[in-house]
Amino acid sequence: MEASVCTQDVEAGSVWSHSCTLDDLLATYVLDPAAGACLESGPGWTRRWKTVWRASQAEVTCPVQDLAVFPVLASVPVRGFTWRARQRHRPGLAYTLTTGRMHGFESLAERRLLLALDFLDGVEEVLSQPFRLKFITVEGAKDHTPDFLVLLPGTAVLVDVRPGHLIKDKDLVKFAAAERAAAAAGWRYLVVTGWRRHVTAGLDALSARRRPMADRLGLHGELLGLVAERPRRFGELVEETSLPAVARAHALHLLWHRRLAVDLAQPLGDAAWVYPVGGRDG
Missing domain, CATH: 3.40.1350 (Trna Endonuclease; Chain: A, domain 1)
Incomplete structure (x- = not known):
């Protein structure tokens, strides 16, 4: 017999990647x-x-x-x-x-x-x-x-x-x-018993770049500087760097290591907004 449990997927509210806890996810x-x-x-x-x-x-x-x-x-x-x-x-x-x-x-x-x-x-x-x-x-x-x-x-x-x-x-x-x-x-x-919507897909995407990465081209500084000016959509952010194809991987790395912020309650794609850590306006 299947038990009656109290479980609810919370749809409202943001899940900020740089400060979230397990309860948020x-x-x-x-x-x-x-x-x-x-x-x-x-x-x-x-x-x-x-x-x-x-x-x-x-x-x-x-x-x-x-x-x-x-x-x-x-x-x-x-x-x-x-x-x-x-x-x-x-x-x-x-x-x-x-x-x-x-x-x-x-x-x-x-x-x-x-x-x-x-x-x-x-x-x-x-x-x-x-x-x-x-x-x-x-x-x-x-x-x-x-x-x-x-x-x-x-x-x-x-x-x-x-x-x-x-x-x-x-x-x-x-x-x-x-x-x-x-x-x-x-x-x-x-x-x-389950996860907030979009959270597991977002973490899986970020985890692809969680291991240490050498930044010989200085892309970390470019990415952090661009987001410090104003929040940008992920696709726009990487395109404005000097080497977009490589910057995409470095952006994911910075998000995993909480140096950039994204709302994990939203789909993680080129349309996702990327914020400076501590900043959620835009």
Whole structure:
């Protein structure tokens, strides 16, 4: 049976590439509070609920009450990423510039999240399949493995990724348990069910030029100078440089690295307006 979830794609409002957060990029999703009604909540539940991590080829158990002080960076994915013929999901490895290494994902939806995390400012580390949560409900013991743990300065965000139309009733209980465990650790919890319109296409286009680029022709200065004079449409901007064919790639690079700004809620093409960072008039 498919669960009833509260999810809404927010169409109104701009998503400025130079200052957006993960919340700005995501379709709105609110976990139904009733989903956690069956969870154990009596005294000592944080001691009885456990997290199982993998480190140095061994499993390490940590009560939820100690989750905030667990050395998460010493861990590896608690579950492996496997490939086989005729499987219905699409696992793989994705490189992120932020961490400088490959990260496992179990679906294309998870890969899109990894790309967004690589684009966002402030992400320090991303851990795939970080731990297995063992929790207790009125029906007995259950377990759940969240998809990602995202480390931010001084805090963290625990994330599950599931397209809204695929969420079942049993998933809602697992999400509620993960949310409660994250709150006990002082972390935030998110369920990623979808994205704002045009965001994923825009990030995919920008990511093609996210790696370091040598600017021997001085095109970065030209592009920044032109936009500083006044906002320009992307096609017009590159055409006004000394070498438009090359400037196009450098403009994407500057947008990815937040040195230029664009509204990601609009299609990213030659008609898109490009702004100086911090400037949104025009």
